[in-house]
Amino acid sequence: MDGKVAAKPDQAAIASPRRSPSQQRSRERVERMLAAASALIAEQGSDAMRMGEVAERAGVSIGSLYQFFPDKQAIVWALAERYTAESQACISAALEDVGDVEGFKSAFSELVDIYYQLFLAEPVIRDVWSGTQADKALRALELADSRANAEFLVAVLKRLRPDTDPVELETTAFLVWQMGEAAVRLAISVDREEGDRLVAAYKRMGLRELVGE
Amino acid sequence: MDGKVAAKPDQAAIASPRRSPSQQRSRERVERMLAAASALIAEQGSDAMRMGEVAERAGVSIGSLYQFFPDKQAIVWALAERYTAESQACISAALEDVGDVEGFKSAFSELVDIYYQLFLAEPVIRDVWSGTQADKALRALELADSRANAEFLVAVLKRLRPDTDPVELETTAFLVWQMGEAAVRLAISVDREEGDRLVAAYKRMGLRELVGE
DNA sequence: TCAAAACATGAGTGAGTCTCACATTTGCAA
DNA sequence: TTGCAAATGTGAGACTCACTCATGTTTTGA
Numbered sequence A, B: 001m002d003g004k005v006a007a008k009p010d011q012a013a014i015a016s017p018r019r020s021p022s023q024q025r026s027r028e029r030v031e032r033m034l035a036a037a038s039a040l041i042a043e044q045g046s047d048a049m050r051m052g053e054v055a056e057r058a059g060v061s062i063g064s065l066y067q068f069f070p071d072k073q074a075i076v077w078a079l080a081e082r083y084t085a086e087s088q089a090c091i092s093a094a095l096e097d098v099g100d101v102e103g104f105k106s107a108f109s110e111l112v113d114i115y116y117q118l119f120l121a122e123p124v125i126r127d128v129w130s131g132t133q134a135d136k137a138l139r140a141l142e143l144a145d146s147r148a149n150a151e152f153l154v155a156v157l158k159r160l161r162p163d164t165d166p167v168e169l170e171t172t173a174f175l176v177w178q179m180g181e182a183a184v185r186l187a188i189s190v191d192r193e194e195g196d197r198l199v200a201a202y203k204r205m206g207l208r209e210l211v212g213e
Numbered sequence C: 001t002c003a004a005a006a007c008a009t010g011a012g013t014g015a016g017t018c019t020c021a022c023a024t025t026t027g028c029a030a
Numbered sequence D: 001t002t003g004c005a006a007a008t009g010t011g012a013g014a015c016t017c018a019c020t021c022a023t024g025t026t027t028t029g030a
Helices: A024-044 A051-058 A062-068 A072-095 A101-121 A123-134 A136-160 A166-188 A192-211 B024-044 B051-058 B062-068 B072-095 B101-121 B123-134 B136-160 B166-188 B192-211
Strands: none
Touching (some): A101 A192, A123 A136, A123 B123, A166 B166, A166 B192, B101 B136, B101 B192, B123 B166, B136 B166
16 A cells, blocks of 8 residues: 655566675675565564665665665565575475376375465565565566466376366466465464365365366 | 555554545535545556545545545545445345255356456456455455355355255355455456456366365 | 534645765776 | 776655644534
C-alpha cells in the first residue's frame, strides 16, 4: 500500500544495483546492508523497515545504501533472489535421481516438507513472498521461477509417464507446483495442527494428480 | 511496500468508517468517493492511488474523505467487502439446491468459471486480492471469508458423502477452495489460452478430490 | 427560531524515500 | 613516489505523500 517513490522511474531498473560493488570493501558493505535488511524484515516486515534504519544498522550512510540499491524494493528483490537460488538447488537435488513412482512419491513429499519448514522458520521468506503478490515485477519473477521449478517435475514425469501428452503434463505440473506454494502459504497462516493437516492433504492431492491414484 | 501511515493507530480500528454517513447528502458523497477510488484502482492499482486524487475525482475535499474513512486502507476494505458479499451470494445460490454428484459437478464447474470471469473482468478485485496477501488484517478477513465459503461446500458434501470423516471433509473443502483462488489468480496472470487450460485442470483436480474419480 | 449535531474544507504537519553536491579512498600508470 | 581518475562515502535537505485540525457551513429536531 502507498509508496513514497519520489521520482517514479517509469520503467523500473529492475532489481539491478545502481552500481555493482567492485572493490572488496564495498562488497562487504553491501553484505552488511543485506544482512541488516534481512534482520529488520524478520523483526518487523519489509513494510515497516525504514531505509534509515537499514543504513544505521549496517553502519553506513543512507547515501551508500542508494549507491548500490536503486530503491527500497531492490533490497527485497536481492534477498528474494538469494532464496530463489537456494531453493532451486534444493529442488533439483531432491528430484534428480528419482527412478520410479515410489521414489517420486517420497521425493515429492520431502520437497513439500522442506518448503513448509522453510516458510515456518524464515520470516523473511514469508515477507518477501507476500510482497511478491502485490508487486507486478516481483510476481513476474516468481512466476518465472515457479515455471522453472515445475520443469524439474516435468522432466521427471516424462520418464515416469512417457505416454502422457506433454502439454497436459506441463499444465498439471505447473498447476500442482503453484498449488503447493499456495498450500504452504495457507498452512503457515493457520494454527500448526490445521496447517499440518492441510499440507498432508495437499500432498495426497498433488501426488494423485501427478502420478495417479 | 512502504507505508506512510502517519500516526500508526497501533490496534487498527479495522475498516470501520470514522463516522457513518447519516444524511442523504453524505451518503451520496461516500458513494462518489468509493466510485472514484474504484476507478483509480482500476487504472493504476491501489498502491499508486493517491488520496488527493480520490478526493478530487469525487469532487470532495480531502478532509471529507477522512471524515468517513479512517485511512487509505479502509477504502480498499470497503470495496473488498462489497465484492465479498457479492460473491457469497453467488456461491450459496450456485450450491444450495444441489441434489446429487452430477449436480455438484456442474455447480462447481460453474462456480469456478464465475470466479475466473470475475477476476478477468474486474481489475479492482485483482488489486484488492493482491493487497490481501501483503496486509495482515486483510488476509485474516479473506481467510475467514474463504472458510465461510468452504462451509458451503462442506454442507453439500455432507449430503453427498455422509460416511466421510467430517474433519477430513472440512480440510479438503478448505484446501480445494483456497487452491481455487490461487488457480484463478494464476490463470489471470498468464496468457488466456494457458489460463483456460489451468482452470480446466484445476476443475478436474478439485472435483476428483471432492467427489472422487 | 435556534442550538446542537453532522458535515465540509484545505492549509499544515510529519514521517519517510530518495537526491545531490561535495569529501574521501582506492587502483594504477608514469 | 606521485598524481589523477574512478569508485565510494556522506548526510542535509528536497519532495511526496497520508493524515490532522481549527474553522466554517448545513441539516436536524425540539
